[in-house]
Amino acid sequence: MIETLGVTKAYGKDEYAVRDLSIKVEKGEFAFLTGPSGAGKSTLLRLLLLQERPTEGQIIIEGRDLQSLTPSEVQAYRRMVGFVFQDFKLIPTKTVFENVAFVLRVLGQPVEQQRRRTYTVLKWVGLQHRHNAYPLELSGGEQQRVAIARALVNEPHIMLADEPTGNLDPDLSLEIMNLFRDINASGTTVLVATHDRELIKWVGRRVIQLDHGHLAGTAPPPPPPEPLL
Amino acid sequence: MTVLAYSIDEALASLRRSGKSAAVSVGTIAIAFITLGGFLLVSVNIQDVLDRWLEAAEISVYLHDTATSEERAALQDFLRARPEVAAVEYVSNESALQRFRKDFPELADVTSSLSQNPFPSALEVRLRGDDSGASAETLAREVSARSGVADVQFDRTWLARLLGVVNSARLAAALVAGILMLGAAFTVGAVVRLSLYARRDELEIMALVGAPFSYIRGPFVIEGLLLGGLGATVALMVVGVLYSFAGQSLGSNLAGLAEDGQLRFLGYGEIALMLMGGIVVGAAAGTLASRAAHR
Numbered sequence: 433m434i435e436t437l438g439v440t441k442a443y444g445k446d447e448y449a450v451r452d453l454s455i456k457v458e459k460g461e462f463a464f465l466t467g468p469s470g471a472g473k474s475t476l477l478r479l480l481l482l483q484e485r486p487t488e489g490q491i492i493i494e495g496r497d498l499q500s501l502t503p504s505e506v507q508a509y510r511r512m513v514g515f516v517f518q519d520f521k522l523i524p525t526k527t528v529f530e531n532v533a534f535v536l537r538v539l540g541q542p543v544e545q546q547r548r549r550t551y552t553v554l555k556w557v558g559l560q561h562r563h564n565a566y567p568l569e570l571s572g573g574e575q576q577r578v579a580i581a582r583a584l585v586n587e588p589h590i591m592l593a594d595e596p597t598g599n600l601d602p603d604l605s606l607e608i609m610n611l612f613r614d615i616n617a618s619g620t621t622v623l624v625a626t627h628d629r630e631l632i633k634w635v636g637r638r639v640i641q642l643d644h645g646h647l648a649g650t651a652p653p654p655p656p657p658e659p660l661l
Numbered sequence: 662m663t664v665l666a667y668s669i670d671e672a673l674a675s676l677r678r679s680g681k682s683a684a685v686s687v688g689t690i691a692i693a694f695i696t697l698g699g700f701l702l703v704s705v706n707i708q709d710v711l712d713r714w715l716e717a718a719e720i721s722v723y724l725h726d727t728a729t730s731e732e733r734a735a736l737q738d739f740l741r742a743r744p745e746v747a748a749v750e751y752v753s754n755e756s757a758l759q760r761f762r763k764d765f766p767e768l769a770d771v772t773s774s775l776s777q778n779p780f781p782s783a784l785e786v787r788l789r790g791d792d793s794g795a796s797a798e799t800l801a802r803e804v805s806a807r808s809g810v811a812d813v814q815f816d817r818t819w820l821a822r823l824l825g826v827v828n829s830a831r832l833a834a835a836l837v838a839g840i841l842m843l844g845a846a847f848t849v850g851a852v853v854r855l856s857l858y859a860r861r862d863e864l865e866i867m868a869l870v871g872a873p874f875s876y877i878r879g880p881f882v883i884e885g886l887l888l889g890g891l892g893a894t895v896a897l898m899v900v901g902v903l904y905s906f907a908g909q910s911l912g913s914n915l916a917g918l919a920e921d922g923q924l925r926f927l928g929y930g931e932i933a934l935m936l937m938g939g940i941v942v943g944a945a946a947g948t949l950a951s952r953a954a955h956r
Contacts, residue, residue: 481869503874510871523862534863538872540664586870 433459434480434590434623439489441475441645449475451645452489457623459494462616464632465625467642473625476642477594480623481515482506494589511539514583514620518595520575522567522582528554529563532582539586553581557611573604580611591615593624597631609635668879675856675884683888686845686852690892690943691899693841694935698900700834701931706924707827720786720801721814726754728782732809739807740786745796748787754780781811842942849888849946853881857954864954881951882944889943893936900927 434457441450450472457463465473478484479491482498491498493509501509522531529550536546554560557577567575576596583591593612597605609631616622626632632639639651676683722740724733733751740749752760757780762769772779788797801815857864867877908924927935 483869507868507871507873510869513871515869521862521866523866534866535870537667538867538870538876540667540873540876582866582870 433457433492433494434621435492436476436479437490437492439476439479439486439491441472441479441484442487448645450479450486450642453642453645453647454489455640455647455650457621457640459621460616460619462613462622462635462637463624464635464637464639465623465642466627466629466632466639467648468627470644471642471648472645473627473642474594475645477515477592477623477625480592481513482509511586512589514586514588514591516576516579516583516591516593516596518598520567520579520599522575522578524567526566527563528559528565528567528570528578531567531578532585535582535585549585550581553585556584557581571604572599572601573607576600576604576608577611580608580615584615588620591620591622593622595626596624597626597628602630605631606634664873664875664879667876668883671880672883672887675860675880676887678859679852679856682852682855686848686888687892687895689848690842690845690889690939691895693838693845694893694896694939695899695903696834696841697838697938698896698927698931698935699903700831700838701927701935702900702904702924704827704831704834705927705931709925711824711827720788720797720804722784722786722804722810723781723812723814724783724809725811726781728809728811732807733782733784736784736804736807736809740784740800740804743800745788745800746786747789750785750787752783752785754778754782757781757783842938845889845892846942846946849885849943850950852888853885853947853950854953856884857881857950877954878948878951881954882947885947885950886940886944889939889941889946890936891939892943893939896939897927897932897935 434455436453436455439450439453440448442448453472453476465476467473475484479486480493482501485499494512496509498506498509523534526534532553533546533550536549541549551560551563554563557580559574559577559581562570562574567578570578576599580596591612596612597608600608605628612622612624613635641648641650722736724736737749737751740746755778758772758778761780762772798815798821801813804810805813864877904924904926
């Protein structure tokens, strides 16, 4: 479960990116974080990834207060969180396979396990045939699928995504959202930040609305959606 | 894959990528260590010469013609009891004359024409090589005050002074080598920071996926270590070439100074000191620079 209790993130005096924000995402839930530019969506995700620390308030993930974590514990915490960014953040000098296997490599996994697990997730996102390609040889949708494969390869409990379809056309966006639904179906908690209302409507999950760093409201999950593709 | 294997892999890849800047870094470290190695080479050879001279150093105690055999025996007992004394030999005035005639045969006729033996009897005192010189000077003063002694000649004073000068020069050279090494460490740090910058995307991903700090920083520590070790190895090779060149060109001039007229190369201890120095300086610079990797 993800829970924030009165979280505030200020940059200087009277410049609040997030202010007194209390939200809750249940374990195994798929929720959207939405709002206009500057609403605080990305800041909240950065706080959840511990790229930044809140100025005030508490963030509780699976019962642990993130404020109390030491630097080594932060790294251990991040191993159970997958992340996907709008700009993919792939390493251009590494192949698709290397980009995904890299995560397991730097976590000290045995080579055979790296190979097996990487091929499994590449197959799952439908890119096993492009494992030798470099990121710049791929389409935007393919690059985002590599990023999702990289986020999944370590079997995270939580998946965070910041505008994952921001650079993609509507068809590719639906394709990516289908992947997130499948990830969620396997029990992973998914929190996707997006300002794409059409996409939210199509996917049909609970929405957490932010505005100027405040919680503007939550919309309950609509009835189960039809398959997208 | 262990953190060490991963770090070595990445460090080698980074060195291949950085090419020229890595070469500059190795060169800077090499210059610092060539200075240190050259200084060590000169130092060990001067020390050898001084040690031999110090071992051969003596106190000559000249006796009055009127000195009795009891006074001489008491003096010998006194000297042999002293810890800084290695040996005491009595040279009678007759023996001294014979030695002179043997060493300077062309002047033998001169001594024959003398009505009496001009050489005094003497005690030749050989000192231990490890003695500092200060206690020998005290001994010389004490001996000169004893009865039966006409004069005392001590030839270690100038050697002790020379040793002092050499020690000062050694300190100055160590200081220069230290400053150069500090410069070398900064260069290694700069090269490691360049690698860090080149890999910033990877480092960001590593931090976000929760890679242990040893995996994040390890490659940069190993890179510094390799640069330092490589620089020291290059320096040793250059010092080796300088040594053989100096041995050839100075050989005849050294005949009277160095043992067998040959310069001595650095011993295993000095070689290990240089290699370890390079590795430690490089690894320390890499460790400091790598702190920025997970900020």
